[in-house]
Amino acid sequence: xxxxxxxxxxxxxxxxxxxxxxxxxxxxxxxxxxxxxxxxxxxxxxxxxxxxxxxxxxxxxxxxxxxxxxxxxxxxxxxxxxxxxxxxxxxxxxxxxxxxxxxxxxxxxxxxxxxxxxxxxxxxxxxxxxxxxxxxxxxxxxxxxxxxxxxxxxxxxxxxxxxxxxxxxxxxxxxxxxxxxxxxxxxxxxxxxxxxxxxxxxxxxxxxxxxxxxxxxxxxxxxxxxxxxxxxxxxxxxxxxxxxxxxxxxxxxxxxxxxxxxxxxxxxxxxxxxxxx
Numbered sequence: 562x563x564x565x566x567x568x569x570x571x572x573x574x575x576x577x578x579x580x581x582x583x584x585x586x587x588x589x590x591x592x593x594x595x596x597x598x599x600x601x602x603x604x605x606x607x608x609x610x611x612x613x614x615x616x617x618x619x620x621x622x623x624x625x626x627x628x629x630x631x632x633x634x635x636x637x638x639x640x641x642x643x644x645x646x647x648x649x650x651x652x653x654x655x656x657x658x659x660x661x662x663x664x665x666x667x668x669x670x671x672x673x674x675x676x677x678x679x680x681x682x683x684x685x686x687x688x689x690x691x692x693x694x695x696x697x698x699x700x701x702x703x704x705x706x707x708x709x710x711x712x713x714x715x716x717x718x719x720x721x722x723x724x725x726x727x728x729x730x731x732x733x734x735x736x737x738x739x740x741x742x743x744x745x746x747x748x749x750x751x752x753x754x755x756x757x758x759x760x761x762x763x764x765x766x767x768x769x770x771x772x773x774x775x776x777x778x779x780x781x782x783x784x785x786x787x788x789x790x791x792x793x794x795x796x797x798x799x800x801x802x803x804x805x806x807x808x809x810x811x812x813x814x815x816x817x818x819x820x821x822x823x824x825x826x827x828x829x830x831x832x833x834x835x836x837x838x
Contacts, residue, residue, distance in 0.1 A: 562667075562724060563592045563643045565634045566674040566713055567627070569609055571595045573710040582718060585727045593717075594634075601629040610679050619680035627675070627686045634673060635693075644670030647695045650687055651676050651712035653705050655698030658716060661745075662699065666716070667723035674716070676709030743781075743803065746795040750783025782811045789815045797830040804829075 566574055574595045577583065585591040599607040610620040631648075638646060647669050656662075666672060673694075675682060687696060701712045722728055753764040767779045785808065788795050796817060804812070809819075817829040 562590070562669070562721075563594070563638060563671045564674070564717060565594045565596065565638070565672070566676065566710075567596045567598050567630045567634065568674075568676050568708075568710055568713075569598045569678060570708065570710055571597050573708075574713065576714055577717060580718075581727055582721045585721055585724065588726075590724055590726055591721055594637075596630060596634060598626050598630055601626045601633070613680060617680075621680050622677055622682040624683045624686055627682055628689065631673070631675075631686075631690060638671055638673075645694065646671040646673050647697060648687075648690050649674045649713075649716060650682075650696060650698045651701070651709035651716070652681065652698050653700050653703075655700040658699040658701050658712075658719070660719070662697070663716070663719040664723060666697070667720045672720070674709075674713045676713050678708040744784065745803065746788075746799045747784045748788045748792060748795070750780050750787050778807060781808065785811050786815060789817070797828060799829065801828055 568574065574593075577593050577595070578586070582591065582593075586593055598609055602608055608623070609626050610622050613619065613621045635646065647666070649666070649672050651674065675686075687698070690696060699712070699716065701715050706712070753768060757764055757769070765779065767775050770776065785796075789812075796812070801819075812829050820828050820830050
């Protein structure tokens with residue numbers, strides 16, 4: 562996979578040289594190219610922004626530097642056979658970045674990121690490049706940052722760890738929170754390691770039992786418990802077909818019940834009155 566990032570703060574992307582992403586780069590599994598947007602400015606002040614049409618506070622990033630920068634990046638990528646590009650635009654007004662989207666992006670050969678500053682990039686830039694490639698406007702949360710570089714780091718790490726050979730154990734992400742399949746719309750439960758006793762705190766006996774079926778059931782129950790406590794909205798979105806009999810029993814204990822107006826095994830969306838954490 563090839564990644565290009567165009568930014569006015571290239572130094573912000575230094576973390577891409579460390580940890581899993583850095584190792585993937587060193588092994589040649591991931592090609593990362595960071596570009597300074599100011600290289601495509603032509604005045605002595607290297608201006609990348611201007612006042613917004615229509616008035617209002619803040620500044621807007623200009624079309625010309627972005628257009629020239631993206632044209633240059635695309636020309637280089639096409640020349641080196643990088644495959645079909647996709648443009649990733651980090652923005653609070655984008656679609657939520659999810660594990661499902663991370664999986665989708667991990668299957669693409671080439672991602673180009675446009676982290677903005679100020680009030681964002683002139684909309685015409687996104688509209689122009691949407692005629693040339695798929696565009697994903699993504700948000701990493703319901704808050705606003707000073708710029709999109711942190712979002713680039715988040716998306717890159719989420720995507721890169723899904724590439725074949727990046728994780729030491731290819732099965733490591735199977736039981737992640739939000740992992741597609743059985744863990745979709747669930748949070749991963751607690752984990753433990755040695756020593757078995759620490760400051761008077763032990764670990765659940767089931768984890769020492771060697772009974773793989775019971776251990777799997779305990780982990781599933783803990784995932785349901787943690788999701789109920791921290792993200793009840795996810796329980797309401799669970800696909801009923803993904804819940805087995807034991808899941809339904811645990812959800813009932815945790816205070817959930819199926820939609821009384823739905824099918825016999827409808828979505829769990831209503832908390833039982835009077836249940837406390």
